[in-house]
Amino acid sequence: xxxxxxxEYANPKKFIQTTDRVLPWVAWSAALTLVVGLVWGFFxxxxxxxxxxxxxxxxxxxxAALMAINAWMMMLVTSxxxxxRRHHVSALAARAAAPVxxxxxxxxxLTGAIWGQPMWGTWWAWDPRLTxxxxxxxxxxxxxxxxxxxxxxxxxxxxxxxxxxxxSVFALLSRYAVNFWNQGLHQGASLSLDKEENVADxxxxxxxVAMAGFVLLFIxxxxxxxxxxxxxxxxxxxxARERMGA
Numbered sequence: 001x002x003x004x005x006x007x008e009y010a011n012p013k014k015f016i017q018t019t020d021r022v023l024p025w026v027a028w029s030a031a032l033t034l035v036v037g038l039v040w041g042f043f044x045x046x047x048x049x050x051x052x053x054x055x056x057x058x059x060x061x062x063x064a065a066l067m068a069i070n071a072w073m074m075m076l077v078t079s080x081x082x083x084x085r086r087h088h089v090s091a092l093a094a095r096a097a098a099p100v101x102x103x104x105x106x107x108x109x110l111t112g113a114i115w116g117q118p119m120w121g122t123w124w125a126w127d128p129r130l131t132x133x134x135x136x137x138x139x140x141x142x143x144x145x146x147x148x149x150x151x152x153x154x155x156x157x158x159x160x161x162x163x164x165x166x167x168s169v170f171a172l173l174s175r176y177a178v179n180f181w182n183q184g185l186h187q188g189a190s191l192s193l194d195k196e197e198n199v200a201d202x203x204x205x206x207x208x209v210a211m212a213g214f215v216l217l218f219i220x221x222x223x224x225x226x227x228x229x230x231x232x233x234x235x236x237x238x239x240a241r242e243r244m245g246a
Contacts, residue, residue, distance in 0.1 A: 010087035012230045019223050026223065030216035037210030045202055057115045059207060063214035064107035065133070071101030071218060072136065072164070072171040075143075079161035089226065091157035092233065094164065095147050096225030100218055102140035109133060132173035139167035153233060 041059035075097050081090035112130065113123045124130065143163055150156035 010081075010085070010089045012089055012234075015089050016227060016230065019227055023220065023223050023227075026216055027220040030213055030220045033209060033216055034213030037206055037208075037213045041203070041206035041210055045206060051119065054115060054118055055203070057111050058203065059210045061108060061111035061115055062207060063211045064104045064111065066211060067214050067218050068101055068105040068108050068133070068136065069171050070215075071097050071104060072140075072167060074222075075101065075164050076168045076171075079157075079164040082157050083161050088153075088157075088233070089230065091153075091161070092229040093222060093226045094160070095157075096229050097218075097222045098140055098143050098147070100221045100225070102137065102144065104214075104218070105133065105137045105140060109137065128173070132170050135170045136167065139163070139170060143167065153236075 038059055042056050045056065047053045047055070075094040078090040078094040078097075081087055082094070109130075112133075116125070117123050143160055146160050146163060147156050150159065
């Protein structure tokens with residue numbers, strides 16, 4: 001597929017037509033993969049010899065944390081597309097992804113607290129990764145609030161794109177904070193290209209399935225919300241034309 005043909009999907013009509021066909025497959029795949037991954041992880045894996053059954057929260061915490069960071073990275077890419085190419089679908093896709101990413105961040109923070117309490121003896125610690133994740137959550141809130149506060153969609157897209165660029169620093173810190181500051185309480189990556197750093201295979205395989213389910217869920221929700229944003233934008237344009245005609 002050439003780059004020019006890829007840009008065709010920035011056309012709202014083309015996007016709606018394509019997602020009409022793609023969205024049902026993605027949604028059903030997400031549902032199936034999530035059920036398999038979570039049921040496998042929570043009911044068919046053993047307790048950890050140190051953490052007991054608490055370790056099974058990994059099947060929610062790790063995928064949610066992964067998507068919280070990658071959702072912001074997706075918003076960064078689509079915001080850059082908006083800045084460079086001025087394609088409205090890219091700006092609306094970034095707007096659509098923000099609430100989904102924020103919910104993923106909340107899930108990651110809550111499950112991290114539940115998982116960390118018996119391990120660290122506290123629900124919260126000002127660990128570098130935890131702190132950067134909390135700041136990322138605040139950036140999500142600010143991004144959503146900025147979209148809502150500005151009536152002109154193009155102006156809102158410009159300002160939120162700039163905010164997204166700034167917030168990307170904390171998204172990256174959330175991912176790599178353990179590498180930058182070794183004194184933090186948070187453990188290193190559960191999944192790595194280095195096999196020795198991965199969790200045991202009995203936890204690893206269902207975790208991969210759960211992560212795939214979260215990725216597909218994120219894609220399905222963003223496609224659905226982007227379609228809604230496109231239709232809402234059309235409705236606002238029609239209403240504006242009617243007011244001008246009156």
